[in-house]
Amino acid sequence: MATVTCVGIAVMDLLFQVDELPVGGGKFYASNYREIGGGVAANAAVAIARLGGDARLVSRVGDDAVGSRVKADLTSLGVDASQVAAVTDLTTPVSAVLVDSTGERTIVNHTPAELFGGCDTAAASQLADSDGVLVDVRWPDGASAALGAAAAAGIPSVFDFDRPMDNGGGDLLTTATHVAFSREALAATSGTNDPADGLLRMAERTEAWLAVTVGPDGVYWLTDGAIAHLPAFAVEVVDTAGAGDIFHGALALAIAEGDPEDIAIRFASAAAAIKCTRPGGRAGAPSRQEVEEMLKETF
Amino acid sequence: MATVTCVGIAVMDLLFQVDELPVGGGKFYASNYREIGGGVAANAAVAIARLGGDARLVSRVGDDAVGSRVKADLTSLGVDASQVAAVTDLTTPVSAVLVDSTGERTIVNHTPAELFGGCDTAAASQLADSDGVLVDVRWPDGASAALGAAAAAGIPSVFDFDRPMDNGGGDLLTTATHVAFSREALAATSGTNDPADGLLRMAERTEAWLAVTVGPDGVYWLTDGAIAHLPAFAVEVVDTAGAGDIFHGALALAIAEGDPEDIAIRFASAAAAIKCTRPGGRAGAPSRQEVEEMLKETF
Numbered sequence: 055m056a057t058v059t060c061v062g063i064a065v066m067d068l069l070f071q072v073d074e075l076p077v078g079g080g081k082f083y084a085s086n087y088r089e090i091g092g093g094v095a096a097n098a099a100v101a102i103a104r105l106g107g108d109a110r111l112v113s114r115v116g117d118d119a120v121g122s123r124v125k126a127d128l129t130s131l132g133v134d135a136s137q138v139a140a141v142t143d144l145t146t147p148v149s150a151v152l153v154d155s156t157g158e159r160t161i162v163n164h165t166p167a168e169l170f171g172g173c174d175t176a177a178a179s180q181l182a183d184s185d186g187v188l189v190d191v192r193w194p195d196g197a198s199a200a201l202g203a204a205a206a207a208g209i210p211s212v213f214d215f216d217r218p219m220d221n222g223g224g225d226l227l228t229t230a231t232h233v234a235f236s237r238e239a240l241a242a243t244s245g246t247n248d249p250a251d252g253l254l255r256m257a258e259r260t261e262a263w264l265a266v267t268v269g270p271d272g273v274y275w276l277t278d279g280a281i282a283h284l285p286a287f288a289v290e291v292v293d294t295a296g297a298g299d300i301f302h303g304a305l306a307l308a309i310a311e312g313d314p315e316d317i318a319i320r321f322a323s324a325a326a327a328i329k330c331t332r333p334g335g336r337a338g339a340p341s342r343q344e345v346e347e348m349l350k351e352t353f
Numbered sequence: 354m355a356t357v358t359c360v361g362i363a364v365m366d367l368l369f370q371v372d373e374l375p376v377g378g379g380k381f382y383a384s385n386y387r388e389i390g391g392g393v394a395a396n397a398a399v400a401i402a403r404l405g406g407d408a409r410l411v412s413r414v415g416d417d418a419v420g421s422r423v424k425a426d427l428t429s430l431g432v433d434a435s436q437v438a439a440v441t442d443l444t445t446p447v448s449a450v451l452v453d454s455t456g457e458r459t460i461v462n463h464t465p466a467e468l469f470g471g472c473d474t475a476a477a478s479q480l481a482d483s484d485g486v487l488v489d490v491r492w493p494d495g496a497s498a499a500l501g502a503a504a505a506a507g508i509p510s511v512f513d514f515d516r517p518m519d520n521g522g523g524d525l526l527t528t529a530t531h532v533a534f535s536r537e538a539l540a541a542t543s544g545t546n547d548p549a550d551g552l553l554r555m556a557e558r559t560e561a562w563l564a565v566t567v568g569p570d571g572v573y574w575l576t577d578g579a580i581a582h583l584p585a586f587a588v589e590v591v592d593t594a595g596a597g598d599i600f601h602g603a604l605a606l607a608i609a610e611g612d613p614e615d616i617a618i619r620f621a622s623a624a625a626a627i628k629c630t631r632p633g634g635r636a637g638a639p640s641r642q643e644v645e646e647m648l649k650e651t652f
Contacts, residue, residue: 068367070449070461077376079457087444087463119418145386150369150449152461158378162369162451164386 056310057108060303061178061200062095062190062214063165064113064128064138065147066120067335075154084152090335091127093147094190094214097296097336098303101325102188103132104339107307110134112178112196114141114169121146131336137177144169157293165192175199186310187211188302191219191239194226201229212306213262216298218242227260232309234302235266249274250281263315267301267326269294273319284319287327287352296335301326304345324348355609356407359602360477360499361394361489361513362464363412363427363437364446365419366634374453383451389634390426392446393489393513396595396635397602400624401487402431403638406606409433411477411495413440413468420445430635436476443468456592464491474498485609486510487601490518490538493525500528511605512561515597517541526559531608533601534565548573549580562614566600566625568593572618583618586626586651595634600625603644623647 071086091100095113102109111133115121117140124146128135147165170193178196180203181187187204189197189211197213204211213230215223218239227233233256237249244252249266253276256264265275272285304325308318324345332338340348370385390399394412401408410432414420416439423445427434446464469492477495479502480486486503488496488510496512503510512529514522517538526532532555536548543551548565552575555563564574571584603624607617623644631637639647 068447068449070463072461075377076459076461078374079459081460081462084461084463087447119422123418148367148386150367150451150461152449160375160378161380162371162375162383162449163380164369164383166386 055106055108056185056307057110057183058102058186058188058306058310059110059112059181059184059200060095060099060102060188060306061112061193061196063093063147063170063192064091064096064111064115064124065093065149065163065165066124067092067149067151069151069153071153073155075152075158075160089123090337091124092149092296092335094192094216094299095188096124096128097299098188098214098306099128099133100131100336101300101303101339102307104341105304105307105325105345106342107310108134110137110182110184112137112200114139114173114193116140116144116146116166116169117142118146120148137180139177141169141173170194170196179203181207181209184310185209186306188214188306189226189230190214191217194219194224197226198229201226204231205229210309212302212309214299214302215239215243227262230262232263232305232315233260233265234305235264236298237266237268240266253281265319267298273323275315275319277316282316284323287324287348289327289331291330293333293338294330296338297326297329300329300336300339320349321345324352354405354407355484355606356409356482357401357485357487357605357609358409358411358480358483358499359394359398359401359487359605360411360492360495362392362446362469362491363390363395363410363414363423364392364448364462365423366391366448366450368450368452370452372454374451374457374459388422389636390423391448391595391634393491393515393598394487395423395427395432396598397487397513397605398427398432399430399635400599400602400638401606403640404603404606404624404644405641406609407433409436409481409483411436411499413438413472413492415439415443415445415465415468416441417445419447436479438476440468440472458594469493469495478502480506480508483609484508485605487513487605488525488529489513490516493518493523496525497528500525503530504528509608511601511608513598513601514538514542526561529561531562531604531614532559532564533604534563535597536565536567539565552580564618566597572622574614574618576615581615583622586623586647588626588630590629592632592637593629595637596625596628599628599635599638619648620644623651
């Protein structure tokens with residue numbers, strides 16, 4: 055079993071169930087409310103733990119009650135949260151998530167600019183006995199430190215490039231061994247909306263292994279300079295929230311365990327597909343056994 | 354100094370500062386986030402404490418971390434929160450409050466239906482040594498119990514009728530000694546948009562003293578069957594959030610102290626006006642000295 059260090063954001067999602075998304079000023083009433091831990095790297099860490107891996111999260115929250123709950127929640131889900139720093143005088147990232155009866159969401163996130171800007175990255179470069187690393191775009195300096203440490207240690211690293219960055223990815227793109235884009239981030243970074251073309255263009259800028267997830271259209275990746283494609287597993291989709299994060303966590307775990315990329319992609323796709331059959335975010339992350347059963351049924 | 358028991362809701366407001374209110378699905382980013390205690394009866398209790406009164410709050414929250422913070426916050430503001438029950442398996446009322454750069458707000462509140470429905474009202478009828486009572490519309494059974502106990506004890510009671518009720522107010526309207534409507538609630542309950550006409554119509558249904566607050570147009574009330582009017586104090590309005598609750602808390606305190614209604618109205622109007630000059634909700638509630646200075650300047 056592999057150990058994976060995830061470096062990036064942890065969030066508390068504040069979910070309000072409403073009949074219709076509110077428009078304009080005024081007072082509206084929600085039929086249900088829940089607080090659910092989220093965040094790209096945190097969700098990936100939870101997915102890894104649920105799949106039987108040893109997951110460490112290196113992150114930063116505020117020195118507040120929400121931050122305490124974020125850490126306690128991660129710990130209860132089997133993630134090593136000892137390197138989640140509680141930063142004085144800052145608030146923990148939170149998102150108001152308004153969900154209507156059709157599942158459409160208005161998400162309003164607040165992350166203090168100071169939380170991930172110009173801060174100490176020492177914790178992010180301590181990879182302990184990790185067999186692999188995953189980073190997100192929310193803490194670029196931490197990601198850079200972790201990817202550099204992974205390269206120095208000769209262990210694989212997955213860069214979850216799910217949102218366009220002002221610098222086009224910078225050194226994260228060239229230091230990671232594996233880069234997995236969202237469709238939106240690949241389009242913005244490569245300058246083309248076509249996933250295959252986008253990957254080919256990005257291959258001119260980095261030697262990293264490259265992939266892009268395109269939701270129901272599955273995954274495209276480059277193998278020996280050629281485009282490969284795996285359609286999404288055919289499942290009844292209930293809720294896609296968190297599916298991308300689960301995909302990247304499972305991908306990083308499989309790669310850390312030494313799987314070839316083609317195998318790792320199938321493993322991650324199955325994990326994300328199972329998650330989509332379940333309501334909620336990372337609460338729907340599957341166990342190893344569930345993923346293996348889906349892979350057995352399908353191939 | 355008088356003791357006032359307030360019976361009704363306590364809420365945690367989750368404030369997200371945004372450039373523009375979000376429209377439709379998607380992800381948006383907030384520039385600031387704060388958690389601020391609110392709720393009609395809770396705000397009134399804080400206003401009373403700030404004005405030097407002894408404020409008790411009888412309310413119900415969930416047995417959760419947010420509920421603990423709500424109680425701790427009220428206690429730190431000088432309110433006796435020992436009768437705020439923490440109810441097992443329910444969540445504390447919360448509101449996502451999205452505020453744009455012009456101050457316009459989208460408020461999405463969640464209050465579990467079970468929290469104030471069909472629950473034990475014993476605490477609401479224990480008025481201890483109270484000199485007055487204030488109730489809101491959020492906990493009708495609790496309000497009814499408190500108003501009944503106040504009537505039996507011969508102490509004055511203010512019904513803050515700020516939102517239309519399905520039953521048109523029911524026994525709350527006839528058991529309270531004083532009913533103070535919002536413009537919206539008076540219009541819905543009386544069937545006319547005219548504040549003066551509305552009050553005259555309501556006088557046919559209850560013997561309680563009747564008033565209505567109409568924002569910048571001030572307050573109308575009935576005195577010996579005739580309409581009286583006090584314009585709002587001329588102040589530079591920064592933020593009206595919580596002003597109504599502060600008005601009602603100050604009104605209940607002045608009446609509990611034995612002030613005639615005409616004097617109590619001026620006191621409450623001055624308190625609400627000062628609050629409007631300050632950002633934030635109950636954080637802007639004034640001290641007794643500040644109110645007395647404004648009254649001195651104005652008359």
